[in-house]
Amino acid sequence: MSIINQLNRFLSFEAVDVRTVAVTAFISYLLQINAIISGEPLYLIALYTLLPWVPIAMYEGVWKVQNYAAVAFLGLFTILQIGHFAEHLFQVIQLDFMNGTVACPPPVDNLANFNNAIQQGLRAVGAEPTFYSVEKIIKPGPDGLPILGSGGEFLSGAAACAVFGQLDLEIVHLVWELIGLFGTAACLYFFHKNIFLWIAFAALCWHALEHLTITYFYYFEQEKLWEGFKQVWATYPISGNSFVAHPVGKEEAMLNFYEAGGKFGLMAKHGMFEQLTGFEGMPGRAHLHMGYNLTITVPTVLGFLWEARTLKNKYLELAFSSLTNQELSKLSIDVENKSFKAGDEIIKEGDKATCCYVITKGAADVILNKGKKSEKLIATLREGDLFGEIGLLEKDSKRTASVVASKGLSCLEIDAKTFADLVDSKSGDFRSETTSQQIKKLVKIRQAQLKTD
Amino acid sequence: MKLTSKTNILNFVLYCLFCFHAQAASGPLAKGFGADDWLDKIYVVFAVISLVIITTAILVFLILRKK
Numbered sequence: 200m201s202i203i204n205q206l207n208r209f210l211s212f213e214a215v216d217v218r219t220v221a222v223t224a225f226i227s228y229l230l231q232i233n234a235i236i237s238g239e240p241l242y243l244i245a246l247y248t249l250l251p252w253v254p255i256a257m258y259e260g261v262w263k264v265q266n267y268a269a270v271a272f273l274g275l276f277t278i279l280q281i282g283h284f285a286e287h288l289f290q291v292i293q294l295d296f297m298n299g300t301v302a303c304p305p306p307v308d309n310l311a312n313f314n315n316a317i318q319q320g321l322r323a324v325g326a327e328p329t330f331y332s333v334e335k336i337i338k339p340g341p342d343g344l345p346i347l348g349s350g351g352e353f354l355s356g357a358a359a360c361a362v363f364g365q366l367d368l369e370i371v372h373l374v375w376e377l378i379g380l381f382g383t384a385a386c387l388y389f390f391h392k393n394i395f396l397w398i399a400f401a402a403l404c405w406h407a408l409e410h411l412t413i414t415y416f417y418y419f420e421q422e423k424l425w426e427g428f429k430q431v432w433a434t435y436p437i438s439g440n441s442f443v444a445h446p447v448g449k450e451e452a453m454l455n456f457y458e459a460g461g462k463f464g465l466m467a468k469h470g471m472f473e474q475l476t477g478f479e480g481m482p483g484r485a486h487l488h489m490g491y492n493l494t495i496t497v498p499t500v501l502g503f504l505w506e507a508r509t510l511k512n513k514y515l516e517l518a519f520s521s522l523t524n525q526e527l528s529k530l531s532i533d534v535e536n537k538s539f540k541a542g543d544e545i546i547k548e549g550d551k552a553t554c555c556y557v558i559t560k561g562a563a564d565v566i567l568n569k570g571k572k573s574e575k576l577i578a579t580l581r582e583g584d585l586f587g588e589i590g591l592l593e594k595d596s597k598r599t600a601s602v603v604a605s606k607g608l609s610c611l612e613i614d615a616k617t618f619a620d621l622v623d624s625k626s627g628d629f630r631s632e633t634t635s636q637q638i639k640k641l642v643k644i645r646q647a648q649l650k651t652d
Numbered sequence: 653m654k655l656t657s658k659t660n661i662l663n664f665v666l667y668c669l670f671c672f673h674a675q676a677a678s679g680p681l682a683k684g685f686g687a688d689d690w691l692d693k694i695y696v697v698f699a700v701i702s703l704v705i706i707t708t709a710i711l712v713f714l715i716l717r718k719k
Contacts, residue, residue, distance in 0.1 A: 302679075330663035384711040391715055404708050411700045420693070425682035456693065459682035469680075471697065474687045 204532045205510045209274055213536050214262030214609075215255045226251045238439015240334045245362050266559060268513050269389035270506050276382050277503040283375060284496040287489040290361040294485055298356025300336040301485055303367035305358035306444040307332050308434040315447050316433035332365055333358050333434055333444040343430055343449030355443065359485065372488075373414040379403050379495060386502070395502035402494040409464045409491070416461035423453035425460075514559045514611060517583030519621070521633035529628050530621075534611040539604040544569075545587075546602040552590025554614050558582050561608035567649065569601040577648065579605065589642050589649075591618050599649055 212220050230247035239247070263271035293299035306312055313328035337355040340346045345353045360367045380403040387396050428449040437443045463470035467484040482490065511527035515534065522530065537556070539545055545556065548569060558580055565577040565586065577600060580586055590598045613621075620627035624635040690697075 380707075381711075384715060387715045400711075404704055407704050407707075408700055411703065412697055415696055415700065416693070425685055425689075427682035430679065454682045456689070458679075460685040460689065461693075463681075465697070471690045474690050 202504065202508055205507050205528065206504075208532055209263070209267070209271070209507065209510055212255075212259055213266075214259050216538070219255060223251050223255055238441065240331060240441050242332065242363055242365065243440075266512050266514065267510055269386070270503075270510050273386045273390065273503050273506055276386060277499050280379065280492075280496045280499045283379075284489075284492045286361040286363065287485075287492045290359055290485050291489045293357040293359035293361070294483075297359070298338075298354070299359030300338055300356060301359045301483075302336055302430070302444070303358075303360035303364055305332045305334075305336070305360050305364045306432040306434060308436075308442050312432050312434040312444070315431060316435045316445065319433050319445070319447055321433050321445055322435040329436075329440065329442070331440055331442050333442040335437065335441070335443040337443060337445050339430055339446030343428065343446055345446055353445075358444065369410075369414045369417045373410045376403065376406055376410045380407055383499070390502070390506055393502045393505055395498040395505060398498040399495050399502060402491065402498070406491045406495065409466065409488075413457070413462065413464045416455075416457040420456035420461065423455050425454045425456075425458075427452055427454040427459060512559075512611065514557050514583050518557045518585045519631075519634050519637075521631050521637060522629065523631070526629050526631065530613075530617070533617045534613055537610045537612045539608040539610070541604055541606045541608075543604045543608070544601055545604060545608070545610070546590075546598050546600070548598050548601045550598045552587065552593070552596045552598055552615070554612050555585060555587035555591055555618055556610040556612055558584050558586070559609045559611060562605045563608055564603050564605045566601045566603060569603070585638075585641065588618065588638060589645055591615055592622070592639075592642050599646070 227248050227250075230251065231244060234244040234247045260271075260275050263275065267274075290299075290301075294301060308329045308331050310328050313322075313326075316322040317324055334357065335355050336358045337353045338346045348354050358364060380400075383396060383400045383403055387393070387400060390396055429452045430446060431448045431450055432444045433447045434442050434444055460469060460474070463484055464487075465471045466481060467487045468479075468481045470481065470484075473479060473481055481487065509524045509528050510531060511524060512531040512534070515530050516522075516527055519527070519530070534557075536559075539561075545563065548567070559582060561582075563580045563586065565580065567573075567575045567577055580602075586602055587598070589600075590596055593599070621629045621631075622635050622638055624630050624632040
């Protein structure tokens with residue numbers, strides 16, 4: 200139950216308020232619906248849907264790293280890995296279940312493909328190339344012309360390059376792989392006992408071999424020594440802005456090492472292993488790399504779940520340094536995030552005390568006799584400081600001073616019941632005698648300070 | 653060629669960003685490409701293996717040194 204609560208907390212928006220989330224969701228749906236009505240292809244619908252979420256996701260991500268430290272970094276990294284794996288998985292689904300063709304990045308409705316379509320009489324003269332990537336591909340045969348079905352129809356299916364197939368480039372694969380490798384190493388720096396992360400790290404090292412080799416051939420072996428063919432496409436719209444690639448033949452070309460066979464890499468079908476051993480039966484590149492990413496993503500997720508059991512807010516750790524990891528995790532779930540503008544009166548002298556706060560960002564002034572002639576600034580509190588605790592320990596539960604946000608302030612609110620549990624070391628969820636003593640000592644010091652002033 | 657629609661201009665810009673990298677990781681093996689060609693380039697594979705081993709060793713050292 201604890202891990203579910205921790206995840207629930209981690210995956211929800213904590214730094215961004217509900218109104219901002221609602222407005223973002225509204226804009227996102229608006230753009231999505233507009234893209235659907237305009238007949239845009241899937242990749243643009245997905246792009247328009249995700250785009251409004253980028254700034255608030257980044258803001259929230261930075262906040263999470265500030266508040267939960269390294270575990271938050273691991274969590275965000277895990278989410279990115281899942282997204283990456285989802286792209287590989289979707290490509291395999293397109294290939295196996297949507298009659299897909301791997302021609303990646305998918306052909307674009309550029310001038311050459313546009314002119315080919317006009318020459319073949321596949322589209323009307325007078326239009327212009329749109330530069331949309333195709334969503335569907337008519338399967339080409341060995342002669343570069345369409346394969347016909349039993350009824351003489353073209354066999355077509357998805358362009359099997361995942362959702363954002365335009366990014367299906369060797370350099371993107373390599374960069375992502377290296378981000379994964381060094382990102383996992385950074386996580387291991389903090390969680391070196393996490394066996395799952397070590398497994399992911401080993402898989403990433405192996406994966407790096409594949410991509411470094413393929414990318415080297417792609418950029419540095421340019422000599423064209425092999426005779427081959429290049430597929431020629433014609434592109435035309437099939438519905439709205441959804442385009443299809445129609446094979447219209449092959450043209451002879453001299454190919455470099457990558458184009459001739461290096462593109463398959465070390466272990467995929469037609470790759471180095473098959474060529475050197477004569478063995479046939481390795482999975483195709485799309486399937487193999489989906490498998491690689493599975494062996495990276497699954498342990499990364501497990502590694503994160505393992506660490507998330509002790510997800511704890513670092514400001515609570517500052518305020519209550521003697522609590523155990525489990526107690527800090529429990530407290531991190533129990534608290535609520537609160538934000539105040541500069542000048543907001545968070546606590547009013549004389550009011551009934553119902554909670555106390557730990558500052559996570561900004562500063563607050565403790566003021567005695569606020570609004571009176573005898574008004575006096577007692578102290579300025581900053582990140583990690585606890586305030587509002589005196590009233591909770593007083594018999595009459597009255598606030599002894601006012602607290603005003605001196606600039607934008609973010610706090611964690613601890614309710615009276617949880618605070619009472621923190622103070623009582625004999626029962627409840629929190630059993631730290633040292634913490635109980637620390638709070639009582641802090642209250643005594645502050646009470647003495649108030650009396651002196 | 654003239655681009656009249658805003659969407660087409662956006663698509664054109666995106667296309668230009670990626671077209672120099674665009675290369676299909678698909679299609680068949682070239683005629684005559686085989687084991688000998690891989691053996692000619694085996695030094696690349698060994699160099700990459702060495703690079704990954706050294707990088708891994710440095711990272712493992714840095715991770716464990718702290719503890």
